[in-house]
Amino acid sequence: MANMLTSELEGLLYGRELDSPVVKVVRALSGHGAVSTSQIARNTGLARSTVSTILADLKRSNLVVEMETRNPGPGRPAVAHSLNPEAGTCVGALLDVDEIRVIVADVAHNVVADLAMPVEREYSPTKAARVVKHAVDTLYKEHSLAYGSLIGIGFALSAPLAPDGRIMRSSALHGWQGIDFREAFQPVLEKPIFADSESNCAALAEMMWGAATGSSDFVLLKLNPTVSGAVVIDGKPLVGASGSAGEMGHIVIDPHGPLCRCGNRGCLELYCGAGFVSRMATDWLGRSMPVSEIVSRAIQGETGFRRLLADAGEAAGRGLSMAGAMINPPLFIISGVLASAGELLLAPLRASYEKHSFVKHEDVDEAHYPVFKAGKFLDNDNCLGAAGLVLRHSSRLK
Amino acid sequence: MANMLTSELEGLLYGRELDSPVVKVVRALSGHGAVSTSQIARNTGLARSTVSTILADLKRSNLVVEMETRNPGPGRPAVAHSLNPEAGTCVGALLDVDEIRVIVADVAHNVVADLAMPVEREYSPTKAARVVKHAVDTLYKEHSLAYGSLIGIGFALSAPLAPDGRIMRSSALHGWQGIDFREAFQPVLEKPIFADSESNCAALAEMMWGAATGSSDFVLLKLNPTVSGAVVIDGKPLVGASGSAGEMGHIVIDPHGPLCRCGNRGCLELYCGAGFVSRMATDWLGRSMPVSEIVSRAIQGETGFRRLLADAGEAAGRGLSMAGAMINPPLFIISGVLASAGELLLAPLRASYEKHSFVKHEDVDEAHYPVFKAGKFLDNDNCLGAAGLVLRHSSRLK
């Protein structure tokens, strides 16, 4: 049964244009939880009648189920639709420096299973493919899921992926340069695969279910030990000529600054990454302290730690002011560990952005001035987004 | 006769969706000179049959004419199509600080007439509309063109224009903040009007007829007394929340640097604008010298002037490395007065970009590394692009 549904779903999703009406509708459904026909029509720009017939097809195939909802205002109450969780499962896999993490989600994007595996550094693509395959097999067996229900696997890569599907050099995935991702992973996994950079996946997660819901243009900045980011234009994360769009952590803000792991001097990462905060804390305390503890101490009111976060926010704001000048997005999402500090980070960040920006707050009315928000996901944004690639099936491995 | 054609053209162009097949075809035709049916199909992504029928319509209305061409390889020779220059005229108008410039071009984008008028600073929108109207009337009379053949007027603004059509504060067009561009200009001109920022128009010109022909993703940097720029993604120049996307001249590269006219410190403009070059030359010579002369002296081999241009290139490269990190475009176009120095500017610029970039040349193969080119238009790029808005009719005043 589930198998039949899955093959139908595959037929409906793949083999189609990347922006065909069907895909748009599924995309809209995969975003918000329960949506009515007319809402989908408004969101996608399609005609109501088109959405209506498509939904009828999807319901006939049991891929979409109805849910009853209340309407606040007058008028006929809307029928809420959502993807049938039983229709299939997706996998999201993160390939990080020293860790491979796999999550299983149903079509409605509820996380069903989660498995993080440490791996020795400098692992090979072949190794990675085998590890993922094994993890998926294990998880499906453990949770008694049918492997046939798996409709696709999305990958979040800690390396740039060029538009042609080739992996570019990165410090995280060593020796992968020049490898064709599809060729390396497709044979082992025997399912449709999708991939994007780790930070683009994170942006996708925030756009579909997080702080950027409903926004199609925003810039994401992730403040972890490494600082990365993504630029989303018109609902699509920018890829770039070599797949490295959004790498804001390595904007050089001081050519005479300290040396960065990337080989340049004075990269933004050195001034607003989690590494900066923990290094400063160590200097101050004489001992090391986990970043999460630094943040919670700051929240509890310890001024020293607050100042550290403010300094990081100041630098981040300066970095984002550059994005503001070039891209001028209506929304900035700040995520990563440091973002859990909330306003302690955001307030100085906003002030610094304003200070270093060309467009001042008074130059424009409120509606035209960018909004700064903390991200919703702190831990598994990239895995979640990778799973999201499958249903959204926006990625570059056809 | 011309009038009949024009009204037909208007009917075909306006009243349609902004990306309807007809508009796409006209757009393709307005770009390259002579294109075959199948080439248009490939460029636009439309089916050959669609293009075929549309072209038939356009030919019947005399808006498109055939030209014979040779084919190099085997196969049936292609029939080249191009817009009929007699079908109508477009106007491009630049509203600058102390100058209003108007050009008239035919539908094939040959410039028919050109008129630059100095105006006193801080002129009002009403004044501007009247001046443009008067200039257009004069030019059409002088060149014995029928006013009825005018199908639309495009404006290049020296101010940000928000997506909703409202003008934001700028140092060039004083007191225009909050004005609805359409409301202010439409009544006076009685023709379809279009508008975009000056630098976005310049980018459009480079994309349609200049150094970025065929590219749909690139970053433009204009090195004039003011330094501006544009970011083109997917064939569309970014607008931004308040219309100030691409304002790269005011990225702060040194928070403790000298004060900039915009009120910040250490903006990029101060290190790579034409103002920087002329200021340094004045210091050195003890007298002022026009930038154009500085450039030609440098070309003739005078090392002092060469060094000045190299310094500007160095700074520009550093600025562009930030665009590289965020956007990672495959192409950078450098235009403005300084770009006439050619490799004297570009060589140090490339070196500096490479030095300050995260993605090094050796990290990727040639195909994934960005190309740096000088722009094709030095003087009237913005006017030309403004006229281009009309046929492309991509702009935000519906």
Add this chain to the structure above:
DNA sequence: GATCATTTTGTCATTTACGACATAATTGTC
């Protein structure tokens, strides 16, 4: 010089998305 491969072009039946209409289900008001 005939044949093949190649590329372009136009036509036509099929598919597809849309706009218009009619209908359904609720809230608020008199």
Add this chain to the structure above:
DNA sequence: GACAATTATGTCGTAAATGACAAAATGATC
């Protein structure tokens, strides 16, 4: 409780874009 107002939904004819087919016009090959 009836009626207007409002909003959502489904159906159907129409317009439009497409894919498949057939034909045309060349260069290359034997």
